[in-house]
Amino acid sequence: MNGTAEARRVIVGVDGSDSSRYALEWSANEAQLRGLGLHIVTAVEAGESDGPFGGLIASYSEAEESPQVKDAQALLDYAAGWIGRLYPEVDARTRLILRRPVDALLEVAGEPGAAAIVVGSRGRGSLASAFAGSVGVELAAHAPIPVVVLPKKHEAVRGARARIVVGVDGSESGMRAAEFAFAQADTRGIDLIAVCAWQPITAFAMTMGPLPAEVFDEESIATSARETLEAAIADLRARYPRVRVDAREVRAHPVVALLETATPADLIVVGSRGRGGFGGLLLGSVSQSVLHGAHGPVAVVH
Template sequence: MAEVRRVIVGVDGSDSSRYALEWSAQEARFLGMGLHIVAAVEVPDVDGPFAELLRSRGAATDSPRVKDAEALLAYARDWILRLYPELDVATRLVSRPAADALLEVADEPGSALVVVGSRGRGSLAAAFGGSVSVELAARSPLPVVVLPNKHEAVRGARGRIVVGVDGSDKGRRAAEFAFAQAAERGAELVAVCAWQPITAFAMTMGPVPAEIFDDDAVAGSARETLSNGIVDLRERYPQVAVDARVVRAHPVVALLEAATPADLVVVGSRGRGGFAGLLLGSVSQSVLHGAHGPVAVVH
């Protein structure tokens, strides 16, 4: 028998994980895939002569945390099967930190996509997109879709696909994922390439070419980047209606203004710039933080 491909979703009882669960079930049904619901129980990280005993108790099947997680998984599976009785639904309880648990399942054959809420019960408001979702988006070998606390497109609504194009390798893979999603959904694709006047920045760098001060030249370069970034994808997916936009704005502003809460925004995990110390690129982190709808981060 052919292996069932699955959408993986993490649940923890929070509002955003509930939206993530419903969105992922809808996607799995629409794409003809199965659904794998994952809950995590973190084993205490302790040292000392009784460390092994304490760790084993933390993962014991009769511990309150494990019982709560098992009850949550059973409830989530039952709820999804009430909504989509034809869906192939599996569950898994993993005794690891939340991000590691989802990464463990994502490495298994047949895994296609990972979905998570932007803020779980233990995430800090100061973290962009929640610490788990950022870590997962930075480390996952699969595309990761992050859902906000409140999402307008969970049942029935199918929005457009909005993707940022910047000429980078990861931006290229993001565009490939976006075109494939648009083709599967029968959705319009909005491809956005943003540019900004860089006169002030250039003046701090010493002598620079005169054309760097020419907004028309910078805009023309952005148009060329956008055209080159999607030309072969348009040929591969002729059925996808494409709205190609060159926007004078910061990339985060351009993407968020192009999207409604019903749209899926797709970004590469890193663009051409950014700081190596960040788990994700600054644009992808900021889009995760500011979006009102689902965001897919692609490596």
């Protein structure tokens, strides 16, 4: 492994839940495939004491002896040992951070060499259960690197052939998502499905004022979607000639198109904000809905 590869790492948040273990295994496999290291992170929120400096006292003096911190360290030791047995060639390091779990992962994500963050979709108990549910959404909204969220139930995907499913809409975020998806498909040697969804103009559009007749022509809308899709992936096809691409323009809402195309074995890749997103929103409605509705892993790319 060269110096550049050693400096870059996949970050994974763990809390001992089923989806957390799946996230850990997925992250280690990703690190192995890409020649990266692995940074296993867990977090414990500092306790509160009386007085204006109580939190600091609990954080730095009492925290090391607290049952929560001891449990967290034991979890990290177990996780590192497990990955060492499954992926002995992966350089795995651990880190316990006394912060809110989302803030802990964002802290590590902002450090040099961070390649991606991986978390489970559901946590457990009191240890670091905030690596769950809405945490994936919050991370995807704020992290400067791709965020991958893994589902709780993953047993059903064993033995199934995985693919990459990426949503394409011509936006800058969508273009970066497509590039990430092509790179994943190339590294893993699996097929890629590029989806561009479109919907017909409905009656409510009349409230916008007079519209040209062609916007009501579904064939024209479908043709525009195909052109958007092909234009978005043309350069990527040339850069990744080994990737087999199935380009699909689909008459459906983007969320429906992606969720119905993907199986639990597939990695869905979306941009953080699509072409129709509002600039003030940190995470678009499509990416949020896909994160909540997917039965397999989802990557959100800024």
